[in-house]
Amino acid sequence: MKNESTTQNGVDEDILRLDFSEVKQASPGLPVDRRRFLQLLGGGIIVCFSIPDSWALQEGERRRGMGQPLPQDFNAFLRIGEDGRVSGFTGKVEYGQGIITSMAQILAEELDVPLDSVDMVMGDTDLCPWDMGTFGTMSTRFFGPALRAAAAEAKAALIALAAEQLQVPKERLRTKGGAVYEEAGPKRVSYAEIAKGQKILRHVKGAAPKPQSEDTLIGKNALRRDGPAKVTGQAKYAGDIREAGLLHARILRPPVHGAKLIHADTSGAREVEGAQIVEEGDLIAVLHPYPDMAERALAKIKSQYDRPAASVDDKTIFDYLLKVAPQGQTVAQGGNLAEGRSAARYVLEQMYLNSYVSHAPIETHSALAKMDGNKLTLWASTQTPFALQDQVASLLGIAGQNVRVITPYIGGAFGGKSNNQQALEAVRLAKLTGKPVQVVWTRAEEFFYDTFRPAAVVKIQAGVTESGLISLWDYGVYFAGERGAPQFYNIPNHRTVSYGSGWMPAPGSHPFATGPWRAPGNNTNTFARESHIDMLAAKVGMDPVEFRLKNLNDVRMHRVLQAVAKKFGWSPARAPSKRGYGVACGTDAGTYVAHMAEVAVDKNTGSVRVKRVVCAQEMGLCVNPEGARLQMEGAITMGLGYALSEEVRFKGGEILHSNFDTYTIPHFSWLPQIETEILDAKDSPFQGGGEPPIICMGAVIANAVFDGSGARLLQLPMTPERIKAALSKLQSS
Amino acid sequence: MKETIGFRLNGRAVSFEVDPSRALLWVLRYDLGLTGTKYGCGEGLCGACTVIVDGKAERSCVLEMKAVSGKAITTIEGLTKNGELHPLQKAFVEHDALQCGYCTPGMIMNAYSLLLNTPHPSRRQIIEHMDGNLCRCGAHQRIVQAIQDAAEHIPKAH
Numbered sequence: 001m002k003n004e005s006t007t008q009n010g011v012d013e014d015i016l017r018l019d020f021s022e023v024k025q026a027s028p029g030l031p032v033d034r035r036r037f038l039q040l041l042g043g044g045i046i047v048c049f050s051i052p053d054s055w056a057l058q059e060g061e062r063r064r065g066m067g068q069p070l071p072q073d074f075n076a077f078l079r080i081g082e083d084g085r086v087s088g089f090t091g092k093v094e095y096g097q098g099i100i101t102s103m104a105q106i107l108a109e110e111l112d113v114p115l116d117s118v119d120m121v122m123g124d125t126d127l128c129p130w131d132m133g134t135f136g137t138m139s140t141r142f143f144g145p146a147l148r149a150a151a152a153e154a155k156a157a158l159i160a161l162a163a164e165q166l167q168v169p170k171e172r173l174r175t176k177g178g179a180v181y182e183e184a185g186p187k188r189v190s191y192a193e194i195a196k197g198q199k200i201l202r203h204v205k206g207a208a209p210k211p212q213s214e215d216t217l218i219g220k221n222a223l224r225r226d227g228p229a230k231v232t233g234q235a236k237y238a239g240d241i242r243e244a245g246l247l248h249a250r251i252l253r254p255p256v257h258g259a260k261l262i263h264a265d266t267s268g269a270r271e272v273e274g275a276q277i278v279e280e281g282d283l284i285a286v287l288h289p290y291p292d293m294a295e296r297a298l299a300k301i302k303s304q305y306d307r308p309a310a311s312v313d314d315k316t317i318f319d320y321l322l323k324v325a326p327q328g329q330t331v332a333q334g335g336n337l338a339e340g341r342s343a344a345r346y347v348l349e350q351m352y353l354n355s356y357v358s359h360a361p362i363e364t365h366s367a368l369a370k371m372d373g374n375k376l377t378l379w380a381s382t383q384t385p386f387a388l389q390d391q392v393a394s395l396l397g398i399a400g401q402n403v404r405v406i407t408p409y410i411g412g413a414f415g416g417k418s419n420n421q422q423a424l425e426a427v428r429l430a431k432l433t434g435k436p437v438q439v440v441w442t443r444a445e446e447f448f449y450d451t452f453r454p455a456a457v458v459k460i461q462a463g464v465t466e467s468g469l470i471s472l473w474d475y476g477v478y479f480a481g482e483r484g485a486p487q488f489y490n491i492p493n494h495r496t497v498s499y500g501s502g503w504m505p506a507p508g509s510h511p512f513a514t515g516p517w518r519a520p521g522n523n524t525n526t527f528a529r530e531s532h533i534d535m536l537a538a539k540v541g542m543d544p545v546e547f548r549l550k551n552l553n554d555v556r557m558h559r560v561l562q563a564v565a566k567k568f569g570w571s572p573a574r575a576p577s578k579r580g581y582g583v584a585c586g587t588d589a590g591t592y593v594a595h596m597a598e599v600a601v602d603k604n605t606g607s608v609r610v611k612r613v614v615c616a617q618e619m620g621l622c623v624n625p626e627g628a629r630l631q632m633e634g635a636i637t638m639g640l641g642y643a644l645s646e647e648v649r650f651k652g653g654e655i656l657h658s659n660f661d662t663y664t665i666p667h668f669s670w671l672p673q674i675e676t677e678i679l680d681a682k683d684s685p686f687q688g689g690g691e692p693p694i695i696c697m698g699a700v701i702a703n704a705v706f707d708g709s710g711a712r713l714l715q716l717p718m719t720p721e722r723i724k725a726a727l728s729k730l731q732s733s
Numbered sequence: 734m735k736e737t738i739g740f741r742l743n744g745r746a747v748s749f750e751v752d753p754s755r756a757l758l759w760v761l762r763y764d765l766g767l768t769g770t771k772y773g774c775g776e777g778l779c780g781a782c783t784v785i786v787d788g789k790a791e792r793s794c795v796l797e798m799k800a801v802s803g804k805a806i807t808t809i810e811g812l813t814k815n816g817e818l819h820p821l822q823k824a825f826v827e828h829d830a831l832q833c834g835y836c837t838p839g840m841i842m843n844a845y846s847l848l849l850n851t852p853h854p855s856r857r858q859i860i861e862h863m864d865g866n867l868c869r870c871g872a873h874q875r876i877v878q879a880i881q882d883a884a885e886h887i888p889k890a891h
Contacts, residue, residue: 096833096870227826230834231818231841233769233809240768248763292759362773362781362869363835411771411835412869443774630829630875637871660778660867668863671873 068130070146074157075199076129077150078107084178084192086111086118090147091131091386092139093123094226095361095410095417096634097690098627099139101225105623106144109217110151110209112175113191120225123385123407133384135415135516137589137688140623144686148209154200156207161194212621212682219682221626226409236408238366238381243436246368247276248291249429250298252284253445257512257653259305268300278432285429291440310652312511317455318353321500324509325478328497332486340472340493344463346539347472352460352528353715354480354698356510356648357453357517357641358657360665363411364441365422365449369430375402376430380423381410388420392427414638415516416450444658451515452648454503456480458528468540470533470551477525479505484522484588484695487529490553511653518635519691522588523642523698527716530584530699534575534706543572544583544703556618559679560594561585563616567677568596575707580611582704584696589688591619595636595696597672599704601711603727606720608644608705610672615693617676620684632676632693639697640666647717738802742767743811753799757791758782760798761808769809769838773867780866783839783846784808790846809838812845821845824883825876832870840866844880853884 071077079087088107094100104118111118121127123134131143155175162180163170166187174183181188194200212218229235252264261284266277269286275297276287284301288294312320341347367380376396382388385405393400410417422439429437441449456479463472473494477485481502487494500506502521503514517523537547545565552558561583564570570581580601585594598612613636622628645664649656657663676693702713711726739748742765751760761767761784770793773781777792784793785807786800812819821841824830831837840863847854847862854862859880868876 096831098832223826224829224831226834227829227831228818230831230837231809231822231825232813233767233838235834236768237771237835239772240762242766242768290755290759290763292755360869361833361835362779362867363771363833364773409834412833414869440772443776443779626829630832630872633874634832634871637873638869659774659776661776665867665869666871666873667865667867668860668873668877671860671877674874 071129073203074150074153077147078111078154079199080191080195080197082192082197084113084117084190086113086178088118088120088147089128090120090122090143091125091128092134092143093383093385093407093410094120095134095383095413097139097631098224098624101222101627102140102623103144103147104225105217105222106148107151109215110148111155111178111191113178115217115222117178123382123405125385125389125403125405130386133387133418134413135383135418137519137691140686141590141688144623152209153204153207156204157200157202158191158194160202160204161200162189165189165194218623219621219625222624224627230409237363237411238368238379238408239363239438239440241368241379241408241438243368243370246436246438247287247289247429247433248294248438248440249285249287249426250291250294251425251439252298252301252303253448254305255654256305256307257655258308259653262304262306264304265302268302269297272297272300276433278429280432283425283428287429287433287435287437291438295442308653310654313651314355314647314649317356318457321455321457321479321509325499326506328476328499329482330495330497331482332496333494335493337472337474337493337495340463340491343465343471343493345466346536347461347463348532348535348539349461350459350532350535350714352458352524352531354453354456354524354527355716356455356514356650357646358447358450358648358663359412359414359416359453359517360446360450360660360663361412361414361416364443364446365417366438366440367423367426368436368438369423369426370436371430371434374398375404376427377404377406378423378427379406379408380420380426381413381417382407382420382423383410383413383415383417384420388423391420391424395424395427396431414518415520418515419451419513421449443660447657447659447663448655449513451503451513453517453520453523453642454479454505454510454514456524458524460528460532462532462536464536464540466540468537468542468547468550470536475529477521477528479509480524481521483520484525484586488554488557488587489533489548489551491551511650512655518638519588519695522586522691522695523639526584526586526695527698527702530586530696531702531712531714534582534699534703535712538575538706541574544575545570546572548583548585556592557585557587557594560592560616560618563677563679564594564596564614567616567675568614570596575703576710577707580704580708582700582702582707584699584703586692586695588692588695591617591687591689591692593617593692593696595700597700597704599701599708601705601709601723603709606722606724606727608701608718608723610640610644610670610701610704612673612675613700614675615677615696616679617693618679618681619689619692620681620687622678622681622689623686625678628678628689629676631689633674635691635694636674636697637666637671639694640670640672640701642716643698643701644717645719647719736799738798740801740803741805743807751798753797755798756794757784757796757798757801757806758793761793767808767810771835771838773836773839778865778867779836779839780843781836781839783842783866785842785846785849788846788849790843807842807845809842812841819845820886821848821880821883824879824886828875828879828882830875830879831872836866836868840868840876844876844883847880848884848887852887854880856881
């Protein structure tokens with residue numbers, strides 16, 4: 001059926017019709033009956049309030065190039081069904097970080113409903129309030145309070161309506177278990193009976209969230225709400241969506257970045273039964289109902305490319321970056337560097353290097369696009385569904401309202417699923433063929449088009465006095481960005497300069513795309529800073545923990561350092577102590593972390609075995625401690641990769657990895673004993689949890705390697721070759 | 734080119750015409766609609782596509798259809814019996830032994846094959862057996878714990 005946008009009784013039929021069914025899972029975590037509820041109740045009704053209320057305003061913001069404000073109407077955040085179940089709406093998405101659980105906790109807490117009665121609807125542009133994207137560890141910090149405030153107002157409105165319905169003054173009403181009841185009286189009405197599945201029209205301005213002392217769910221452990229769907233294979237990812245008449249696309253790719261297609265002969269591909277070839281401008285694709293058959297047909301295309309000469313590779317990149325670096329931006333400074341230098345007994349100067357690192361989520365970029373007249377529905381593995389909606393609208397020249405992006409579960413992202421290239425490819429092909437088209441990148445495409453964590457250089461000159469006080473800190477970071485760059489020690493004379501943006505640098509800075517990678521910039525900056533601090537400590541013969549504490553005024557950092565030292569069982573010693581112990585600390589997304597590690601270095605092979613990692617974290621009020629610990633463990637395990645093995649090898653625009661055989665990510669056999677501690681900070685606002693615990697992994701292992709072997713590693717990853725080189729340099733000196 | 738290939742899938746006999754050189758993964762996901770088995774690397778390097786073939790864990794992305802003729806295949810969808818989660822599935826839920834969940838079906842199927850042959854594995858045996866299954870989120874510590882825990886709860890009959 002062709003559909004013009006017809007509006008009847010204020011309900012957009014197209015949007016209603018585009019509602020989900022069981023196979024096309026609308027949103028992570030939404031049980032089938034919930035999907036039916038939304039379907040019956042009408043996506044249309046929800047759309048009716050969320051679009052007219054906020055769309056005009058948001059469009060205005062969008063035109064000004066600003067983010068859009070969150071809706072004022074609490075109904076945009078939640079809905080109470082006739083069955084009493086609560087749907088929570090967020091533009092944030094779930095890629096493993098666990099907000100599907102913590103956001104449900106926030107809603108259930110404030111509404112006084114059981115946690116298992118809340119279902120989160122996430123990253124659906126038709127149903128959820130606008131959101132700029134899920135990155136930067138901002139979900140709980142910034143969306144969390146808004147969600148809680150919406151729930152507080154919803155509850156106040158429910159109480160006000162109950163007061164009228166029950167004929168009881170609202171001061172005598174309490175809430176519990178999804179109902180309003182009379183204190184010391186028999187009268188009771190459930191939220192479901194009040195809301196009747198409809199938008200709540202009553203508004204109560206200034207309704208404050210309940211005091212933290214009354215919290216019963218926030219701060220308590222909750223198991224992942226997506227666990228059952230994920231262990232049974234029922235959880236749907238973008239590659240799992242099926243549509244009638246679906247074609248799977250495989251796209252002809254250049255062998256290296258920057259290559260130009262000279263000629264392609266598609267005749268062989270056309271002979272594959274069922275294969276359809278699309279050629280339009282730079283896009284040559286094979287479509288087939290089965291992806292493996294599309295792959296076979298693609299392999300029959302003969303292509304010739306003009307390859308640009310390789311001018312830089314993974315060894316020469318650092319010199320190149322220093323050469324092309326633009327003028328620096330001073331991001332922090334204080335005192336007088338000359339004074340700091342003259343006060344110093346020792347001045348240490350060092351350069352630290354980081355290679356390109358891949359995101360390498362196990363789910364490759366996936367999307368399914370379906371056109372219906374001038375409307376498009378798109379299921380995509382994306383961290384930015386609303387930005388994608390804009391991208392699609394602009395690509396197709398249609399209004400944003402005609403594009404619905406649905407974000408199913410995402411199989412890992414880590415900053416790498418923000419560009420949406422695969423989704424736009426699916427959209428283009430769906431438009432060209434008139435059929436639903438699915439694009440699921442191969443692993444080789446994933447490595448080729450990944451927006452790598454940028455290679456970066458840090459130069460530090462620092463001075464320390466005879467008594468172990470840091471007097472000078474002159475820090476320059478090239479191409480990692482400023483996140484985590486400003487130091488937090490008590491250093492009277494300091495300067496921090498950032499050269500070149502972290503992940504959106506001037507064209508030509510990198511031979512391929514770069515982008516945000518879990519705690520962008522901070523891994524590089526923390527590696528350099530904390531390695532250098534350790535070297536200063538060693539220079540003055542002080543224990544590295546004692547040295548840090550002596551040079552720190554920040555109370556929160558003192559607290560995490562002391563906590564990690566206690567949990568680890570640190571006893572003071574001058575490094576290298578031969579124990580293989582390391583320490584590092586840092587801040588990210590408002591959270592303070594300190595790590596300690598124990599390693600064993602095999603001096604013959606140069607390999608490092610990380611035996612134990614302990615992490616203490618102060619993250620403000622923690623919604624779900626078990627979920628936060630899961631993130632800490634995950635970050636520590638993932639961080640072993642960039643510390644020890646992960647490095648994108650390349651020659652010009654050619655990426656020399658196409659799979660996990662040569663790009664090695666952490667395995668089970670690398671697993672150290674991991675211990676975590678979340679410090680109590682219930683009186684502070686929510687801070688970040690997804691990114692902070694990875695930032696110390698380079699430095700904590702480098703410092704442990706130094707403590708164990710005496711070899712100081714100045715480049716990540718610390719491969720066996722680099723460790724052997726550092727050890728032989730040590731012997732020769 | 735196509736042949737009729739028959740096998741048992743999650744306890745039920747299936748038989749259909751298919752190109753025998755196609756990989757089982759794609760047939761499961763597209764022809765048979767079982768999307769719990771995931772594509773991760775296509776070369777048997779990550780384990781996301783692990784299924785059980787005649788009691789052994791196999792990488793379905795590199796297993797041709799002709800190799801499964803007459804065999805018994807179990808996928809993640811076949812582990813739940815009468816709505817009751819398998820002890821491994823339960824343990825993965827109870828230990829929060831997953832994050833994004835994409836590698837989870839392959840993890841569980843590979844662990845299942847371990848417990849079939851080694852009902853009470855040591856931690857070392859678990860790590861060795863699971864080493865080729867990749868998880869990018871870093872759920873490893875809890876996956877090991879979940880497998881240890883499940884091993885204690887699996888009835889002897891297994």
